[in-house]
Amino acid sequence: MRPTFGKLAGIGLLLAFSVPISAQAHAFPARSRPRVGATLSQSPHHIRIWFDAGLEGLFCSLTVKNAAGHIVSSGPGHVVAGSHDRLLETAVPALSPGKYHVYWSVVAVDGHHTQGRYMFRINK
Amino acid sequence: MPRHTLYVAISAFDIGAIATVVGALSCRLWIVPSAAIEHFHQRLWRLLGVGLFGLTVSSLALLIGRTMEMSRQPLARVWHWLPLVVHETQFGHVWLARPPVVLLMWAVWLVGRRPSHGGVAGVLMFLAVGIIAFTRSATGHPVDLGPWTFPEWVDWVHLMGGAIWAGSLLVMTFSVFPTLTDPDISVATRATLVKNLSTVAATALAVILVTGLWSAYHYLNQWGSLWHSTYGHTLLVKLFFVLGAIALGALNRFVYVPRIRAAAHNNSSPLIPARSAQTDPLRLLTRSAAVETVVLLVVLVTAAALLHDMPPRDARANGINSMARAHDRYPTSYPRLERAAVRPMANPSAIPTVRYGVLDFPGHTTYSTGPSKLSTDAIPLRRLPRRVLPISPHRLEA
Numbered sequence: 001m002r003p004t005f006g007k008l009a010g011i012g013l014l015l016a017f018s019v020p021i022s023a024q025a026h027a028f029p030a031r032s033r034p035r036v037g038a039t040l041s042q043s044p045h046h047i048r049i050w051f052d053a054g055l056e057g058l059f060c061s062l063t064v065k066n067a068a069g070h071i072v073s074s075g076p077g078h079v080v081a082g083s084h085d086r087l088l089e090t091a092v093p094a095l096s097p098g099k100y101h102v103y104w105s106v107v108a109v110d111g112h113h114t115q116g117r118y119m120f121r122i123n124k
Numbered sequence: 125m126p127r128h129t130l131y132v133a134i135s136a137f138d139i140g141a142i143a144t145v146v147g148a149l150s151c152r153l154w155i156v157p158s159a160a161i162e163h164f165h166q167r168l169w170r171l172l173g174v175g176l177f178g179l180t181v182s183s184l185a186l187l188i189g190r191t192m193e194m195s196r197q198p199l200a201r202v203w204h205w206l207p208l209v210v211h212e213t214q215f216g217h218v219w220l221a222r223p224p225v226v227l228l229m230w231a232v233w234l235v236g237r238r239p240s241h242g243g244v245a246g247v248l249m250f251l252a253v254g255i256i257a258f259t260r261s262a263t264g265h266p267v268d269l270g271p272w273t274f275p276e277w278v279d280w281v282h283l284m285g286g287a288i289w290a291g292s293l294l295v296m297t298f299s300v301f302p303t304l305t306d307p308d309i310s311v312a313t314r315a316t317l318v319k320n321l322s323t324v325a326a327t328a329l330a331v332i333l334v335t336g337l338w339s340a341y342h343y344l345n346q347w348g349s350l351w352h353s354t355y356g357h358t359l360l361v362k363l364f365f366v367l368g369a370i371a372l373g374a375l376n377r378f379v380y381v382p383r384i385r386a387a388a389h390n391n392s393s394p395l396i397p398a399r400s401a402q403t404d405p406l407r408l409l410t411r412s413a414a415v416e417t418v419v420l421l422v423v424l425v426t427a428a429a430l431l432h433d434m435p436p437r438d439a440r441a442n443g444i445n446s447m448a449r450a451h452d453r454y455p456t457s458y459p460r461l462e463r464a465a466v467r468p469m470a471n472p473s474a475i476p477t478v479r480y481g482v483l484d485f486p487g488h489t490t491y492s493t494g495p496s497k498l499s500t501d502a503i504p505l506r507r508l509p510r511r512v513l514p515i516s517p518h519r520l521e522a
Contacts, residue, residue: 026434056213059194107194108212110267112434 027053027108030086034120041123045104053068054085059107062090067099077104079093085109097124128432134189136428137398138182138260139283144175145229145253145422146284147291151300152246154324155292157316158487160309165239167299172249176229179256183222190263215263222259257283262288264431265343275342278335285331286427289369292324297417301410315388318409322377331375336366343435353436362426365419372416380409 022119047064062077077090077097089105100122105115148171156164191202191209210216229252236245258280261267266275304314340359341347341482383405 054214056215058192058212060209107235110265111190111215111263113194113196 026110026112026114027051027055027106028114029104029116032102032118036118037120039121039123043122044092046089046091048080048087048089049102049104050083051086051088051106051108054109055079056107056109056111057085059105059113060088061103061105062088063103064090064092065101065103066095072100074084095122097122131189131193131432132425132429133332134182134185135431136425137178138186138289139424139428140421141175141178141182141288142253142257142260142283143291144294145172145249145291146257146287147293147295148172148175148299149246149250149253150288150292150324151295152242153250155317155320156300157313157320160317161242162239163303163306163309164300165242166237167303168295169233169237169242169443171295171299173233173449176226176233179229179253180226183219183226187216187219190219206270214267217257218262222256225255228252254280254284257287265435275339278338278342282333282335282339285328285335286424289325289328289332290417290424292321292328293413293417293420296321297410297414301413304406304410311388314406315385318381318384318406321413322381323375325373326377329370343437345435345437349436355430355433355435358426358429358433362423362430365423365426369416369419369423372412372419376409376412376416380405380412384409450471 028051028091031054032047034044034047047062049062057079060077060079062073063071064073066072071094072092074091074093077088078079079085080087080089088106098121099119101119103115103117105113107113136367148168152161152165152168152172156168187206187209188199188202191205192199194209194213194215195205198204229249231308232245232248232252236242246323259277260283261276262271264279266273266279300317303309303390304317344350344353344356344359350360384517393520
């Protein structure tokens with residue numbers, strides 16, 4: 001018996017609707033280095049945040065401030081090539097012991113904006 | 125006017141223009157019987173031109189609006205960003221498809237003004253407006269999985285189905301129904317026309333229901349989010365009006381259309397006699413279709429509002445309450461724009477989370493999902509019951 005177009009379309013539709021999908025519309029951090037609230041024994045060279053959606057590099061920024069509120073990161077941050085536009089990175093010089101805040105602001109490929117911040121420490 | 129409202133208005137205008145073009149083409153290709161094409165072609169083509177003009181304006185407005193939304197700059201500063209957005213963002217790359225397609229549509233529209241060319245021109249324009257509609261799906265919520273993914277296609281089919289349904293009724297109300305009672309339109313032609321309209325609308329509705337249900341569940345994550353999120357509330361308003369439109373459509377299909385067809389079979393005019401004008405099925409159908417059109421325009425606006433809301437799926441996935449919106453109406457500084465307004469990151473409200481530190485949502489009422497163990501600088505916020513949006517233990521990173 002030859003399958004009819006209707007049956008094939010039905011099976012195709014069923015298969016298509018059974019595909020598991022996990023979409024993220026707005027971009028949020030998936031993980032970061034250093035981690036949120038981490039206490040480090042030595043200064044990191046870079047601050048990196050991996051996001052759960054593609055980013056528009058044009059509208060992304062990543063800055064690090066010390067406890068006095070001064071910017072200590074070397075650059076304004078950039079989306080790393082080859083990361084599927086999901087990794088935001090900035091370089092930092094050798095940081096002295098203390099408390100630091102990481103400020104991130106991104107626009108996902110769907111055009112929606114999110115921003116946030118977190119803290120990490122460097123021990124003596 | 126709040127910026128969020130402006131973005132919703134631009135999206136609604138763009139969808140409305142797409143619906144008008146799709147509706148005019150649907151009427152030209154599928155609804156108006158060939159026997160009456162000569163009679164209606166000029167009117168349909170004129171309205172198609174109006175829709176095309178709207179699409180031209182909305183394409184420009186969309187670029188400006190989306191640039192304002194992404195850059196969070198006021199209109200006066202947005203011009204600097206336009207070329208950067210066009211050349212360096214995914215939205216810009218997709219948007220670049222619009223100008224040539226719109227220009228092509230204008231050329232085809234000019235050629236198709238003659239009724240004899242209308243058929244081929246209509247098919248070409250339908251394909252072109254399908255591309256325009258896809259640029260919407262490829263730059264909205266569905267795009268985060270990447271280009272050409274299943275949610276994008278579902279969104280596109282849903283948009284086209286909605287445009288056929290709402291657009292056909294809109295065009296019928298403005299262009300066809302007013303002259304349907306002309307003496308040179310035969311009773312049989314009228315009956316065929318309303319039957320075609322009913323068939324096209326019913327088919328489009330079936331497509332809309334399947335794709336709409338899938339999309340609703342996909343973005344809600346769970347049906348309970350209908351009651352516990354801004355997105356869900358907007359969706360409920362949309363569903364309310366969709367049900368109203370379905371009820372009106374059912375009235376048309378199962379009451380008025382059979383009466384009109386019965387009148388055609390009896391070879392008598394469905395437009396009868398002044399004394400029974402109140403029950404004249406064609407006039408009642410015309411009135412009912414006009415009301416249905418208005419209801420569907422409200423649906424269109426709610427659909428545009430959903431495009432600019434945060435779906436509960438994201439909120440849940442990220443452990444934040446979905447009453448929050450991720451829009452920021454305060455300008456901030458960007459490394460790429462020297463002349464941008466440089467202001468410190470605004471922080472009137474924020475969400476402390478265990479995983480990310482603090483998420484800032486300036487200008488909107490936001491709630492915490494639970495105590496933050498790590499964000500020592502978190503602003504104290506009202507706590508919601510954990511059952512609303514719990515943060516599962518595996519999310520703890522530090």
